[in-house]
Amino acid sequence: MISKSNPLIETKDLVKKFGSFTALNGVSLKVYPGEVHALLGDNGAGKSTLIKALSGVHQPTSGKILVEGNETKFNSPRDASEVGIGTVYQDLALNSLTSVTRNFFLGRELKFGKGPFGILKMQKMHNIAIEEMAKIGIKIEDPEQPVGTMSGGQRQTLAIARAIYFGAKVLILDEPTSALGQKQQMEVLKTIKKVQQLGNIAIILITHNEIHARLIADRYTFISLGEVIGSGTSKDLEGDDIRRLMAGGAEVGDLAKELA
Amino acid sequence: MSSSKTSRKESDRHNPKNSLISMISRPEIGPIGVMILLFGMLGYFSIPASETTWNPFAGEGFNALGIRNNLRVISQLGIIALGAGLLIIAGEFDLSIGSMIGFAGACMAMTLRWGFSIVLPYISFDGGAHLEFYTLLHIPDVSPILAIFITLCFTITFGWIQGFIIVRSGLPSFIVTLGGLFFLRGLTEVSLRSFNHRPDQAKGATTVTEIPDIKNIINLPGYGEMEREAAKYLPETDLISILKNLPSDVITKITERLEYTSQRVAEAKTDLLIAKGVKPLEKALENAIASDNEFMIKTIQDKIENFKIDPVTPKTVTDVDIARAYIDTIGSARPVADFFGGNILEPIFDWLYFPVDWNVNNFGNQFAPGLYSCVMIWVILSLVCYIVLSKTQVGNWIYSTGGNLSAAQANGVPTNKVKISLFMFSAFCATLFATCQVFEVNTSDAAKGNLKELEAIAAAVIGGIVMTGGFGTILGIIVGAFIFGLAKEAFFYIPGIDGSFYRVFLGFVIIASALLNENIRKRIMGNI
Ligand SMILES: Nc1ncnc2c1ncn2[C@@H]1O[C@H](COP(=O)(O)OP(=O)(O)OP(=O)(O)O)[C@@H](O)[C@H]1O
Ligand SMILES: [Mg+2]
Secondary structure (H helix, E strand, O other): OOOOOOOOEEEEEEEEEEOOEEEEEEEEEEEOOOOEEEEEEOOOOOHHHHHHHHOOOOOOOEEEEEEOOEEOOOOOHHHHHHOOEEEEOOOOOOOOOOEHHHHHOOOOOOEEOOOOOOEEOHHHHHHHHHHHHHHOOOOOOOOOOEHHHOOHHHHHHHHHHHHHHOOOOEEEEEOOOOOOOHHHHHHHHHHHHHHHHHOOOEEEEEOOOHHHHHHHOOEEEEEEOOEEEEEEEOOOOOHHHHHHHHOOOOOHHHHHHHHO | OOOHHHHOOHHHHOOOOOHHHHHHOOOOHHHHHHHHHHHHHHHHHOOOHHHOOOOHHHOHHHOHHHHHHHHHHHHHHHHHHHHHHHHHHOOOOOOOHHHHHHHHHHHHHHHHHHOEEEEEEEEEOOOOOEEEEEEEEEEOOOOHHHHHHHHHHHHHHHHHHHHHHHHHHOOOHHHHHHHHHHHHHHHHHHHHHHHHOOOOOOOOOOEEOOOOOHHHEEEEOOOEEEEHHHHHOOOHHHHHHHHHOOOHHHHHHHHHHHHHHHHHHHHHHHHHHHHHHHHHHHHHHHHHHHHOOHHHHHHHHHHHHOOOOOOOOOOOOOHHHHHHHHHHHOOEOOHHHHHHHOEEOHHHHHHHHOOOOOOEOOOOOEOOOOEEHHHHHHHHHHHHHHHHHHHEHHHHHHHHHHHOHHHHHHOOOOHHHHHHHHHHHHHHHHHHHHHHHHHHHOOEEOOOOOOHHHHHHHHHHHOOOOOOOOOOOHHHHHHHHHHHHHHHHHHHHOOOOOOOHHHHHHHHHHHHHHHHHHHHHHHHHOOO
């Protein structure tokens, strides 16, 4: 599964300081197309800060971000999404009160004529929304269904399908399974797997769930206190390594003793 | 545990649409029910006691004049409810609508009456320091369209300012527009008083009167522009000379109509006379029956049977009558004023009188000349709003701005622009309301539009708009305006109760609607 191609997105010695507090202290990582790259680490390790830098929410204090080998600077989330970085935030940026289609195309509606008063191409948008969601494994019966009535997993899929349809080459998922029940977690993992199989999209996945990571991740980066403390492919790492590194390097065995 | 359930798929849980069920689960269905109920009530209770029947359309609420007046109330409210409703869908409020109506009306009336100038104040030291004004621009005669334009410049700018303050400061729109409510009302009163101020008065009135009836200015061939009423009371010789230049078919048509009218008036008079003569006899008959006086009963019955009255002879149609009727048919020379303040559907209401014999009052004359123009304005505005809200990109932006602001922003929706534009639109609607009013009645009063902002919000809520934003339809807002307007009228006709009970009723309806709306919203949000 590991692609030999060049990384789609890469960071070099990324540093982010919030005043005197160093949230990221020189993080380097490479994400390849067709790969799920799991970003693991304890609470407050700096995972969200890292992806916010990648998606243009934060500007790094120093260090470089390279997209397809070219150094890039993002001044806003818009800049990032223009070069193909699609972020699915924890709140998914969906409007529960309107339909699947209206959410799918929110802010980028297809319309007849120019300008904001252009008439929506509703039927075409319905078709695309259904088709795109079907591509990553969710069949929607009624594109007019309000998003609020969909399950959490379906909503995740909608947000992911939307990001991909609008040209995301790098898909960033911040804890996509955290608020879901067992069955829906599996649904989302299947969706991610489908996206991975598309082959041309690099996925950055933040999760606290070791099992999920092991199920779909191709490569791991462990972060602790703003620094990378380990990385590798799924073949390189044993289950114990993962557990140990996820907890910030502390031995789980030690913890078990402490708790006892 | 049986494992046969595993064949069930997620899609099995979705009920395919049943057209009947999806129709009755539309959020507007409740309000539409209330509207129909009120329609019935209005019709039924407006039937005069002597003519009881179960057909609600026999009632005064639905005679030609009733329709004209009811639709006026409804459409005026409907116009501002559209502005208020769209704003609520986008998650904001406008409490300044009512004051904006007063302000816009005063601004328009003042420019129509006194003209428009732009002045530069400066301090002059000639004979003690005092303020003087340098006139940059003065337009003494402001046309209707210019008056509307000038007013819109003020009101839309004010709407923009309110919106700008709200999106920039993050203050609740309640507070900012509450400020707007007081500010505009005060400004209106102050400026009306100072413009109306005369040296012999302590302070001026807060009304503008003596504006000519602009929509009824006509271009009378050979006489130039004048008010219709003035034209009708020209010397009779002049009137007759006007007729000379008219094609004969026009004269025939007008004559035919006038003869029909005088015939109809004569019939109505005869009926009235008969009724007047027979009524006391019937009363006497009742008394006679009550006292069991056989002889009296018989004589009175005879009298009623043989009651005769010579039919009133129809008034003959003179040339002067024809000339006056012709003047009535001349179109307005001020189409803009007529567009906002005149009547619409006049040919239909004419037809309903002339051949159909329905649009007739008790005296045999035509009852209603047409509908008020504001009905048309409301219809046009509703159509535009409907298309914008449900068919265009902006519509989706409005819904998402109110539904989930941060989601809308994350997807690149210019939410601030959406909100500011809607504050401007709400000011625009208030100005439309005022424009119709000013050109209808040719006066303006600083108190105009009082409490209208709350009525507009109430109509929107009744129509299914959720106060927290993101949910509602234009059809709902229309129904809400109907309910509000109909309730006002229907309760007025209920015999033996205070007309103000309509407020009690609306209070219930508002709370019930809000509860219903919240329930629907929660169901959609997946919380039920
Ligand atoms: N805007 C900010 N200003 C100041 N400090 C911040 C800011 N954002 C994050 N931090 C700090 O940076 C550190 C890393 O936060 P971050 O959100 O990246 O953690 P995380 O790895 O995503 O944790 P979690 O697993 O709990 O989501 C935390 O200590 C946090 O308090
Ligand atoms: Mg985080």
